[in-house]
Amino acid sequence: MINFQYARASDVADAVRMMAADPTAKFIAGGTNLIDLMKEDVERPSRLIDISRLPLNSVEETADGGLRIGALVPNSDLAYHPLVAQRYPLLASAILAGASQQLRNMASTGGNLLQRTRCAYFYDTATPCNKREPGSGCSARNGLNRMHAILGTSESCIATHPSDMCVALAALDAKVHVAGSAGERAMAFTDFHRLPGTTPQHDANLQPDEIVTAVELPAQGFAKNYTYLKIRDRLSYAFALVSVAAALELDGNTIKQARLALGGVAHKPWRDTGAEAGLRGQTANRATFAHAADLVLRDAKGLAHNAFKIELARKVIVRALTQAARGTPQSQSNKKIR
């Protein structure tokens, strides 16, 4: 039995104050990831700071036509929110591709961003893991690495970020709002998560006392031409081998704007703005999409068990962009990709 203290924050400033006073504390929101990690002895917080009752659970329209989503909005409420379902169906379908209904009812927006990797060695305290214990080594590099990253890896860590929702948020150009002792700030979604480098213990660019307060979406939702395509070992309740969030703005058959982000392939949702730029002005067809896939995967590297992800990702990118262009966003993840 490992003892820990419990305290409930009365407002955001109180949460920040409590966290600043005890760097070994942890915020708890829905608890669907943190409690599992505590049971497995991977996380040992001295104190849980319960933020679940803070008034951060609303979805509000912003002055510039976007949405501000409070950090405590449950994943299911967000997916079924009428404004999200109508204007950002890419986000709704990514959320609904993750976990189970029961988990989505508990899981919060902020917690989804900060959920930790599903690398099995990270959960197994009998094995070395640089993310769990910096400097101890990476068991996955020469171990069972079928689920691991093919882009942006380092010698220290090849883990992937497990979220589906975050892949759509990266593609949609969201912003993350945070508050800490130094005040409030906002950052681009693509700057929020980190690549592993030599410090894989840090998943996000957050100061130790900072709390995520909201995620903001810009006005453009790509509601007409989008797809979230998730390929996994089981049809539901499984993390992505590869997922792709694709969104297009078309003028006839010409691409005016494109968004492309991948999940299951890197330590962070992998958005490739170079490939997006390459799509602009081109005809929406298979050759164009195959070229974009080549660009995204130009630096991909496979290991003993995950090299198949490179070809898989290529096919999923082409299919996701094809479905987006046709305006047929339904996931085809149960069908064989040719």
Ligand SMILES: Cc1cc2nc3c(=O)[nH]c(=O)nc-3n(C[C@H](O)[C@H](O)[C@H](O)COP(=O)(O)OP(=O)(O)OC[C@H]3O[C@@H](n4cnc5c(N)ncnc54)[C@H](O)[C@@H]3O)c2cc1C
């Ligand atoms: C069996 C299972 C299957 C799953 N499958 C999927 C899947 O397929 N796809 C997918 O995307 N997800 C999946 N999930 C993950 C699930 O989405 C996350 O567990 C959930 O989103 C975490 O949210 P939470 O509010 O419960 O976070 P918590 O467990 O409360 O917290 C998680 C982390 O975030 C921190 N945190 C929470 N809120 C904040 C905040 N506002 N500011 C700063 N730090 C914060 C906590 O300190 C903790 O470190 C699955 C989970 C389980 C258990």
Ligand code: SF4
């Ligand atoms: S891939 Fe990362 S999380 Fe997994 S064992 Fe290596 S260091 Fe740990």
